[in-house]
Amino acid sequence: MNRDALNDTIPIEIPGGDHVVINSSTAPIIYSKGGGILRQMAGFTGESAFADGLFRYLETHSYGCAKSADLWEALETASNQPVSRIMESWVKQAGHPLITATRAGDTLTLSQGRFSFLPRGDDAAVWPIPMVIRLWDQNGGQKVVARMFDAPSMEIDMDGMAAYNINDGHTGFYRSRYADAANWAKSFAA
């Protein structure tokens, strides 16, 4: 993610079919980010559905040729989630998001923009982010909510829950910022 947060980062796939030269500058994006967004997808679909999709992909294209879209299609069929739309966006869009969480009462507001170490001036980008959020109640009871976040902002009903983690298992390929310091302390340092 560090390489991808630089202003001169590149997408995993360059639109238009141009090839990316693999070197020490591009490899962290192609391999590490590539693996990272597959892990993100597995976190969202669940490992079982993800494994089913992989088997389906390997069986369908055994002894043949395949392209990225074939894998997305197989994962989509196995998981019943919009994998193609999500992955097309993530492999063709440079950078990754910063999700800011702000809680007011029982409403958790999430907003997204591009994360970079230096200001860019075009931070208003939007990704279709498959999010897995864990919520805790006062007694330590918990539940996990999977939500697609594909707008500049989104609201989530906390339903009386006391604390939250907006990147459960840290499978999501994004940075998280808990805007309310008191809430961060309540959620994580309590």
Added chain:
Amino acid sequence: MIENKMLSATDRHGMLSDRFALLKAGELGLTEFIKDLGHFDAEDDPLPLSRIFDSLFLLLMVLDETGRGPVRDTLKGILEKTFDITGHLPG
């Protein structure tokens, strides 16, 4: 949830990684980051520990002497507690 390990080691590592990235981007102050590390006093998992030591080492490399003071103190405190937890027999 950090101190009582309700968050998994992966989550604790991820949280530190996000906080350090925000620090590097100027979105989080050094004092706040150091304060966050205070919640990792009882950390005994190598994954978050490696993130803590990597972050503090990088800070020691880039900060001036004034900034290094609190970083050094934090590093020493966490190292001592880590040795207490993991066990250490001085040579």
